[in-house]
Amino acid sequence: MKYGVILPGGTAPVQLEQAILAERSGWDGVFVWEAGYGVDAWTLLAAMAASTSRVRLGTVLTPLSWRRPWKVASQVATLDQLSAGRAILTVGVGALNPDLPLTGEETDLRARAEMMDEGIDLIRALWSGETAYHGRHYDYFCERDDLTRVSRPVQQRIPIWVVGVWPKPKSMRRVLRCDGIVPQYNLNDRDGGPEDMKAVRAWLAEHGARADLDVVSEGETPADDPAAATAIVAPWIDAGATWWLETRWEMPHDAPERMAEVRQRIAAGPPRAALLA
Numbered sequence: 001m002k003y004g005v006i007l008p009g010g011t012a013p014v015q016l017e018q019a020i021l022a023e024r025s026g027w028d029g030v031f032v033w034e035a036g037y038g039v040d041a042w043t044l045l046a047a048m049a050a051s052t053s054r055v056r057l058g059t060v061l062t063p064l065s066w067r068r069p070w071k072v073a074s075q076v077a078t079l080d081q082l083s084a085g086r087a088i089l090t091v092g093v094g095a096l097n098p099d100l101p102l103t104g105e106e107t108d109l110r111a112r113a114e115m116m117d118e119g120i121d122l123i124r125a126l127w128s129g130e131t132a133y134h135g136r137h138y139d140y141f142c143e144r145d146d147l148t149r150v151s152r153p154v155q156q157r158i159p160i161w162v163v164g165v166w167p168k169p170k171s172m173r174r175v176l177r178c179d180g181i182v183p184q185y186n187l188n189d190r191d192g193g194p195e196d197m198k199a200v201r202a203w204l205a206e207h208g209a210r211a212d213l214d215v216v217s218e219g220e221t222p223a224d225d226p227a228a229a230t231a232i233v234a235p236w237i238d239a240g241a242t243w244w245l246e247t248r249w250e251m252p253h254d255a256p257e258r259m260a261e262v263r264q265r266i267a268a269g270p271p272r273a274a275l276l277a
Contacts, residue, residue, distance in 0.1 A: 001237050003270030004029030005246045006060050006218070008262060009253025012039050012047070018266055019048040022055060026269045029056035029088070031245065034063060036103065042075040049083035056086050060182065060245065061163065063094025065112035066105045069119035070140055073126040077153045085154035089123075090182060091116060092163035111137075117174065120160060127153050161214060166192065166200050176207060180214030180243075194239035201240040218245040223268035233271040244271065 005022050007015045007030065019030040030048060034041045045057050057079060062072060072089070080087035093112040094105075106112055118135040125133050126140075129148050133140040142148070161180035165171040168186060175181045183200050185192025201215060217236040221229035233244050248262050 001233075001241065001272065002028040002056075002243050003246070003272055004031055004056065004243060005262075005266055006031045006033065006248075008033075008248045008258065009039075010259050010262075011254070012044050014254075014259060015039065015044055016047050016051060018263060019055070019057075020051050021263065022266050023052045025267055026272075027055060027266065028270070029058070029243070029245075031058050031060040031088075031090070033061065034059055034067075036066075042079065045079050045087075046082055049079055049086065052083075054086075056088050057083055058088030058161075059090050060161075061090040061092045064091040064119040065115035066094050067119075069122040069138060070126060072119070073123040074151060076123070076158060077127060077151045080153040080155055080158055081151075083154075087153070087155070088159045088161060088180075090161040090163075090180075091120065092182075113170075113174075116162075120162070120174075120177065123160070126151075127158060159214065161216065164200070166196060167203070172200075172203060173207070175204065175213075176209050179210065179212075180216060182216045182218075194235040197236065197239040197241060214242045215240055216243045216245060217241040218247050220247060221265075221271050223265040226268075226271070229271040246270075 005027055007018055015032065022030050032041045032044055041059050048057055064072065076087050076089045093109065093116055096107060106115065115137045118137050122133045122135070122138055122140060129152065131142050131145060131148055157179070159179040161182055162175055162178040163184055164175040164181040165184045165186050181200070183192065183197065185196050187196070197215065197217065204213060219232065221232045236244060246265060248258065248265070250258070252258065
């Protein structure tokens with residue numbers, strides 16, 4: 001199990017300081033999120049890459065259907081170079097909520113899903129050195145092979161994590177093309193738990209998922225009670241989660257008390273500290 005933190009917000013300098021603290025405190029990854037307007041995720045991650053040496057860096061998540069895939073591919077590859085191979089890209093269709101301004105973006109769910117599928121394929125093609133892609137939603141062609149050459153990622157395969165809605169087959173089949181799943185549970189009467197994650201893992205194994213596919217769980221653990229933190233995470237480890245992402249999503253994200261809470265939790269270190277004590 002690896003342990004990461006999703007930074008809920010704050011100014012760019014505040015989030016940069018939190019990332020540096022996370023590396024010093026033993027976390028394995030630092031993740032930020034993309035809004036319609038706000039602190040730019042990829043500029044921030046590049047600054048983190050220059051200020052850290054070990055933690056994995058990425059988004060949770062990038063709403064791929066509202067971004068130009070070739071631009072995302074460029075940003076992630078640049079981050080991978082600057083971080084010496086520590087980039088992770090997490091994608092989803094994007095949620096229709098106040099984070100999305102009224103800018104005329106596609107809102108139909110089916111269309112967004114199709115755009116995300118093509119976007120993933122196009123990004124992979126560019127990272128592998130291809131110069132052309134032709135799909136229903138996207139056409140890309142560039143004769144400049146030097147641009148492709150200088151922007152090749154450090155990692156042979158940058159991990160792409162994708163939101164997978166369990167138990168929807170079409171959404172789950174998308175996961176088979178990627179390197180990790182951030183599960184969402186469509187269970188109507190309850191939230192998903194460790195037993196549901198076991199079912200997700202069983203389905204993925206049955207349908208030929210990568211043996212090293214990452215399965216992400218997220219939630220909150222206390223900073224001042226290592227035993228309680230371990231008790232929260234342990235069932236997810238037993239269920240087969242490979243990453244635990246610590247979250248603090250309550251609004252407003254940048255309130256002074258929230259920033260103090262986030263810093264305190266990061267400084268306390270990941271829940272695995274209790275397991276090793």
